[in-house]
Amino acid sequence: ETGVTQTPRHLVMGMTNKKSLKCEQHLGHNAMYWYKQSAKKPLELMFVYSLEERVENNSVPSRFSPECPNSSHLFLHLHTLQPEDSALYLCASSPSVELPGADTEAFFGQGTRLTVV
């Protein structure tokens, strides 16, 4: 248990569906991240939020829409996905993206295994 909880753990959705992934942390962290983990590829950073503001968006298609209503919660809204979007989606949090010298390690959730059919 890392303190970062993701739901659901598994999700199967059709290409025309709309679904949301949820991530929650009560570690007091200010930064939250979405990563995509596909087979045989490096872990891909998708979005970064710092103090509820998006600070990085790595050219992610608009069919992925993040939302950070407060510093403890992060969502990833999905719509009209493609089969190649099937992957493990990992949420992480860390104390800050900006403080030099602070403990900077990220804590990860267990991930949502997404299958697009």
Add this chain to the structure above:
Amino acid sequence: GEDVEQSLFLSVREGDSSVINCTYTDSSSTYLYWYKQEPGAGLQLLTYIFSNMDMKQDQRLTVLLNKKDKHLSLRIADTQTGDSAIYFCAETSSGGSYIPTFGRGTSLIVHP
């Protein structure tokens, strides 16, 4: 090339030592990490080292950092079958934000 590189597979016999290697390109890297991912699970931080250190030991784990060559290694002594997992090297740099950059991960297979 990628910012953080690792070999994809390592196979060892139970009881032997495992050494997982990583190279990185960012000379301003400040923290370097090793994460472990077991099947069906998220990433778990194993250990980390600050860039002004050469070595860090934590029970069966030894991290070595060669900053000149930008080379990081993780040695697992007396490797057990429970150590079978994917091990990710990651780094954060001082150039702005501390967003970690990950390697592809090394699959460690421990056989009897």
